[in-house]
Amino acid sequence: MLTLTKKFTSAFSVSGMEKPLAEIIKNELAPVADAIETDPMGNLLVLKKGKDSSRKVMIAAHMDEIGFVVTSIDGDGYIHVSNIGGIHAVASSYQKVKFANGVTGVIVLENGTKAADISVKKMVIDIGAKDKKAAEKRVKIGDVCAVVPMLQKLGGSRYAAKAFDDRIGCVVAAYAALHCDTPAYDTWFVFTVQEEVGCRGSRPAAFRIMPDYGIALDVTSAGECGGSAVTKLGEGAAIKIKDSSVLCSPMIIDRLTELAKEGDIPYQYEVLTAGGTDTSSMQMVGAGCAAGCISIPTRYIHSPVETIDMKDLDACAKLLTAFIEKGV
């Protein structure tokens, strides 16, 4: 699982530019896939056939991460940007960033910005260009960048990295796809695009599949210093009850709980008051489906040092595998 985590977190995959990561995942899963499709938005859909093909399961994890898009370049060669997704402005300030074409820069704040006024509007990127002309040779309007990847082992089984949201969801889904026995039903592992800008990719993907059951995999807030705890790091897979986009289907919540108890898999419940997930796209597609979400406790979400416990990842993978193999 750690190998997959390292591979997935090192890729560039800002919303709208998920192709490199999709390629990596595709290569990883090709040996076990019964079919692989890519749709017009760039969602990657991987099928594993089940014992019972009359029903379909969709597993969704998003490949994209937050980032910045170039909106203009000024006379001094500074690059002005807009956010892609919910940028954590304080955490992103004075970081090293990398563009899709490899150009590296540093993201800085306008001179004199007070701590309380830190926002994306105050951010510019310095790529070391002496003027507009020099900058335009390397970067143009519409180009996209993100904070450079980093994966750091902390104590015990804990790690910090950029974009664990939602690479570890992809890791859990890919791991389950690689290691599960024949699924109960036809199971589509979907690696979605553009979740961070409003769960856009999962909608057409869900429409294509029209699943009977849907399970999303995404991160959720774990207790941080000085904050209230939605979930606790290291205490197992979080079975989602709700977030601001969805009220999870009770039959999925109950089934996941049952499977966790049966398999001695550590679990906890998650009630999230903010943030949306691909769960909602699946639940509301076509005539509707029973959808839920297994969340991975994560600290400091949308910062370059998102922190997880590998033990939780194991629990999530086990729980997902149990659902795929045993069905409802």
Add this chain to the structure above:
Amino acid sequence: MEFFERLKEYCDILGPSGMEDLVRERIIEDIKDSGAEYEVDAVGNLVVFKKGRQRRDKKLLVAAHMDEVGFMVTYVGEDGYLWFDTVGGIDRRVVSGRRLKFCKNGIIGVVASKSIHIQKPSEFGICEPVSEMNIDIGCYDRESACKLAKVGDCATFCPNYEDFGDGLIKSKALDDRFGCALMVDMINSDLEYDTYFAFNTCEEIGCDGASEVCYRIRPDIAVILESTTAGDVCGAPEGRRACEVRKGAVISHMDGGTIYDKELVALALEVGKEQDIPCQLKNIVAGGNEASAFQKGAMGARVLAISAPTRYIHSACSVAAKEDLISVGKLARAIIERKI
């Protein structure tokens, strides 16, 4: 008919969201002899299929919306004044003191605003919200007013298409009648490839028409022709202008609703360069259009938006340059003549 003559006539039709009938009837009149097949769906979208000399592997659809922003009566007061709300996003500062025209019977109303002589000092320089404005239709009580207008009736800014200054035009409804007029010209010409054209309803209230068209037609590629806000107005810094009038067709890489298909954006820029069509990239991330509905509706489509830079959009006097509209038309045409 010459393009700008057509545009003038289209702009002067009244067609707020949900009341696009007059626009649609006129468009059908203009395309019915083109040999194209067309169909109107339950919510009023007009979809046209024009056969080309060749079939296309992918289904390509060009879209523009027929509706414009407007006003709807919410209450008729005892004194004969009408209370109203906006249909679509209109800044209250461009509403006060305007002339409006009602769709059903063509009567004129003026948005009542207290003249400076009778304002209290605390009211100086304040623009009240639309919910506190009234339309005066020249009636003296509820009974007489109800003969002319009732709750649910719609109006738009008065038709006012004009040539303007050096090669510019102004109108209440350049957004998006110019897209409609361009598509009508394309439908009336010979095309290389099979192409769908959608004239959509209700874009201004959330792209509802486009969503329905998307589920029905299921395009693989959708090209949106739109107006987009030009920020070359007094005081706007260069990096925050979105786009500028007279600088060519606007290609969006990202806006409030869509991250556009990278390959189509690159293709549009390349075609522009090749054929010497002036193009500019939109340089702020804001606004949105029907691309968002097509991109994630049904099984999803690859999307591109080509827009005309338009100042003072969603007001009585949107302003655009003729040369930019021509650039948008040329670029759209060049792209649909490609086998993508």
